[in-house]
Amino acid sequence: MILKTAASIVLSLVSLCAAVEPGTFQADGPVSKKAIALTFDDGPGLFTAQVLEVLDGHKVKATFFMNGDQVDFRPDLAREVLKRGHEVGDHTWGHENFYAYEKKHGTDKTRSAVRAAIARSKAKIEETLKIQVKILRMPHGYHRPWMKEVAKEFGYALVNWTLGMDWHNMPEDKMAAYYLKSIRPGAILLFHDGGRGRGKTVRIVPLVIEKARSKGFQIVTAGELLTP
Known part of the structure; x- marks a missing residue:
């Protein structure tokens, strides 16, 4: 029964992402869906276990954009995310700042560096979790017109976000207010489970x-939100 359940989770996640068209770029879901997606970046990290407990407690499935180096460092925690039924996306290998890299090295070298970082992380995530990843979020939301072509080469759709605030140094009540005001049809909310200081x-x-549920919203994965 346990093996069957695990297999079902993997198959459902693969099929869920498969309908998101490779080579597309989206920062919001369709406004026709009264639903939002919760997404978490930079893990698996120090706060992933706490985030998982919160999500489990509220019976919510979310999307975790993982860095390849963190999957390499915490493979069991990465597997736990998948085991609990969450969606996994690629966040490149080591959270590279490609805006800074491009400024220093130019477009051609940046494109090569992006491809290398994606290839390395994709291989590590898929080898560790035994799934086919279908969505990519670039570190710092890096985007250029040619990124769609690169993403398509790897079978990825690019997913950015509607709002993200949890890396800013601000009072917790103010941060919470930003997130609560951003609840609207198709919103993709960005949080972080990797890094330090994620108590907020x-x-x-x-x-x-x-708040979302009180307003009648469904809470779904990014893949589900973006599936036509």
Whole structure:
């Protein structure tokens, strides 16, 4: 029964992402869906376990954009994310700042560096989790017109976000207010489970879930939100 359940989770996640068209770029879902997606970047990290407990407690499935180096460092935690039924996306290997890299090295070298970072992370994530990843979020939201072509080469759709605030140094109530005001049809909300100092995130996520549900919103994965 356990093996069957695990297999079902993997198959559902693969099929969920498969309908998101490779080579597309989206920062919002369709306004026709009264639903939002919660997404978490930079893990698996120090706060991933706490985030998972919050999501489990509210029976919510989310999307985790993982860095390849963190999957390499915490493979069991990456597997736990998948085991609990969440969607996994690629966030490149080591959260490279390609805006800074491009400024220093130019477009051609940046394109090569982007391809290398994606190839390395894709291989590590898929080898570790035994799934086919279908969505990519670039670090710092890096985007150029040619990124669609690169993403398509890897079978990825590019997914940015509607709003993300949890890396800013601001009072928790102000941060929470930004997230709560951003609840609207098709919103893709960005949080972080990787890095340090994510206590505010762990406390704000339940507020977002409760507010969204009180307004009649479904909370789904990014792949589900973006599937036509």
